[in-house]
Amino acid sequence: MSFPFFYIVLVIAVLISVIKLKRQKPSYLRLFFPYLLMNLCVETFGLITRAQGKNNYWIYNFSTTVEFGFYFFIFYKTLHNVFVKRAIIFTSFLFFPFCIINIFFIQGIHHFHSISFLMGSIFLVSLSVLYFQEQLREDEQITNPLTEKMFWISTGVLFFYVTSLFSLGLFELIHLKNPSLKVLADALLNLLNIFLYCTFIISFFIGNKNER
Amino acid sequence: MNDELYYTVVVGTSILFVLGGFIISFFLAYVRRKTKFLKEKQLMHNQFQQELLKSQIEIQEQTFQHISRELHDNLGQVASLIKINLNTLQLPAEHAATVKIENTKELTRQLIADIKSLSVSLASDRIAQTGFEKAIETDVDRLNKTGEFIASFRQYGSLPEISDAKQLILYRMSQEILNNMIKHSSAKQIEISLHATEKLIKLAFNDDGIGFNVEEQMNTPGAGLRNLQSRALLINAQLQIQSSPGNGTQITIELPL
Numbered sequence: 001m002s003f004p005f006f007y008i009v010l011v012i013a014v015l016i017s018v019i020k021l022k023r024q025k026p027s028y029l030r031l032f033f034p035y036l037l038m039n040l041c042v043e044t045f046g047l048i049t050r051a052q053g054k055n056n057y058w059i060y061n062f063s064t065t066v067e068f069g070f071y072f073f074i075f076y077k078t079l080h081n082v083f084v085k086r087a088i089i090f091t092s093f094l095f096f097p098f099c100i101i102n103i104f105f106i107q108g109i110h111h112f113h114s115i116s117f118l119m120g121s122i123f124l125v126s127l128s129v130l131y132f133q134e135q136l137r138e139d140e141q142i143t144n145p146l147t148e149k150m151f152w153i154s155t156g157v158l159f160f161y162v163t164s165l166f167s168l169g170l171f172e173l174i175h176l177k178n179p180s181l182k183v184l185a186d187a188l189l190n191l192l193n194i195f196l197y198c199t200f201i202i203s204f205f206i207g208n209k210n211e212r
Numbered sequence: 213m214n215d216e217l218y219y220t221v222v223v224g225t226s227i228l229f230v231l232g233g234f235i236i237s238f239f240l241a242y243v244r245r246k247t248k249f250l251k252e253k254q255l256m257h258n259q260f261q262q263e264l265l266k267s268q269i270e271i272q273e274q275t276f277q278h279i280s281r282e283l284h285d286n287l288g289q290v291a292s293l294i295k296i297n298l299n300t301l302q303l304p305a306e307h308a309a310t311v312k313i314e315n316t317k318e319l320t321r322q323l324i325a326d327i328k329s330l331s332v333s334l335a336s337d338r339i340a341q342t343g344f345e346k347a348i349e350t351d352v353d354r355l356n357k358t359g360e361f362i363a364s365f366r367q368y369g370s371l372p373e374i375s376d377a378k379q380l381i382l383y384r385m386s387q388e389i390l391n392n393m394i395k396h397s398s399a400k401q402i403e404i405s406l407h408a409t410e411k412l413i414k415l416a417f418n419d420d421g422i423g424f425n426v427e428e429q430m431n432t433p434g435a436g437l438r439n440l441q442s443r444a445l446l447i448n449a450q451l452q453i454q455s456s457p458g459n460g461t462q463i464t465i466e467l468p469l
Binding site: 135145167170184188 | 217218220221222224225228229231232233235236239240242243246247
């Protein structure tokens with residue numbers, strides 16, 4: 001069983017998130033530790049089952065749904081626009097039941113839930129863009145965005161989900177038409193995961209403004 | 213068909229990747245421009261405030277100069293004439309008004325001295341000529357003469373050359389501090405010390421009065437403390453105020469040279 005490079009970056013991200021756990025402010029950013037730990041468990045399980053030649057889509061179906069929930073919550077807490085906050089709640093009420101229906105009744109538990117993943121990705125990309133837009137609209141912004149935790153998190157999320165729209169959104173199609181293309185999708189996913197976890201690691205190292 | 217799908221995935225992903233990069237780059241470039249704009253705006257605002265303060269102080273100094281001249285040339289002359297007239301009055305020693313005239317003479321002498329002293333303290337050109345430390349010394353003498361305060365002034369080190377404008381502002385700050393101590397502190401002792409080196413002038417004021425809450429006073433509109441701070445800012449001096457109810461007041465002005 002070989003470990004992809006992003007797995008090592010994920011382990012590092014988990015370790016740093018636990019080391020910097022108490023320094024994470026606002027406090028909801030502390031949720032990154034359990035979230036990354038969950039990802040680590042899922043990836044470990046995925047690697048083991050893949051090595052055994054077993055179908056492991058069901059675990060990714062559920063973990064990616066939880067991921068969406070996690071990011072929705074983070075953006076809900078970060079964004080200030082009341083309309084957007086309501087939109088997140090409203091979308092969550094529709095999106096998560098749809099994910100369950102899709103996983104169990106439409107695409108099936110042993111297939112990747114690409115339809116709901118595509119929808120969730122589009123919504124997350126929109127939230128990332130809304131974050132940047134909100135930052136631009138703030139009147140007295142003089143702080144360097146590179147020193148903002150949420151800038152790095154949003155950048156990671158934006159790149160990951162915008163780029164994986166094709167590779168994961170068309171996952172089923174790729175898998176059906178040409179399984180060899182899956183290698184390309186895997187390589188791309190590997191790179192995107194590395195980028196995503198790197199942006200999280202950077203955000204963990206950024207100190208809070210009021211911290212001494 | 214496979215090739216088509218391959219190219220769709222590669223091209224589509226590349227386009228979206230570039231789009232993501234464009235969004236981030238646009239955001240960063242916009243923030244950089246906005247930051248630059250806000251900094252320039254802040255700089256202009258500060259410059260405007262400094263100019264405004266300078267103009268206010270210039271107008272105030274002109275007014276002081278005018279009052280000083282009026283006191284010296286007009287009121288002082290009138291008081292001197294009154295004194296001369298009183299001195300030339302020839303009344304028999306047993307006359308009922310003699311005692312009153314002697315008292316009036318004494319009051320007139322005091323009035324002339326006060327007018328002279330006030331005229332000197334208001335005249336900015338004389339402050340520049342004699343140096344602000346001499347002007348403070350004169351103020352301390354005047355305080356001691358009232359009998360209400362025990363004031364002292366100590367100077368450590370010889371004063372390096374500083375501009376007339378800075379001397380004047382330091383003296384006006386000193387006047388403001390002393391006036392506040394006289395009016396509000398209920399102090400008995402006032403100590404002023406001046407430490408001068410080639411690189412720094414440090415002027416410290418201490419009193420044993422009732423003290424006050426610095427934060428509260430700072431936030432009071434029209435408070436003299438704000439005025440002090442504005443003046444300090446104008447000459448790039450640092451103003452430190454330490455006080456609390458019942459513990460007197462210590463005010464320090466540090467002017468780096």
